[in-house]
Amino acid sequence: FDEDGSTTLDLDRYVTDVDDTDFSWTVTRGAKVAVRIDPAANTAEFSAPKNWSGTKEVTFTVRDKAGASASGTVRVTVRSVNDPPALKALPEISFVTGGSKRLALQRTVTDVDHSFADLTWSATGNVNVRVTFEGGEAIFSAAEGWTGSEPLALTVRDPEGGQATASLRVTVKPVTQ
DSSP, X not given: OBTTOEEXXXXXXXXXXXXXXXXXXXEEOOTTOEEEEETTTTEEEEEOOTTOOEEEEEEEXXXXXXXXXXXXXXXXXXXXXXXXXXXOXXXXXXXXXXXXXXXXXXXXXXXXXXXXXXXXXXXXXXXXXXXXXXXXXXXXEEOTTOOEEEEEEEEEEOTTXXXXXXXXXXXXXXXXX
């Protein structure tokens, strides 16, 4: 099953007993894989911690009313699913014409699947404000003499195509004497 999900196994499909149809189940699970048995339905529901993926073995033991038992092992695979990056609210940016302002991007984003170095950034919606990305920072500037305010969006992408976008406003103020 996929990471952050669950799956249910019908245990009746894996046991036959000519003498009995009423069984009790026990489970010895691998670390990270949770198993909840519903004795009324004879099902086992598998789940795992948020954002965990991998393979573990789970051993089931079935016992009938007479005390006879049998055991079997199931390999449980939790498939990795890409979680997109998440952006925090971006601050308003303000600087004087002819200058620039830097925004440290590492404080604005989280990604449980990728390191900050694996993420790429882009800006859209900007006409008069220039945005460059270097050294983990967004650097905002504008043409000499331009003043005003402009909304724009920053987008962060991970290597698997997950992305997040957040808006911000950049204000370029005139030089005051």
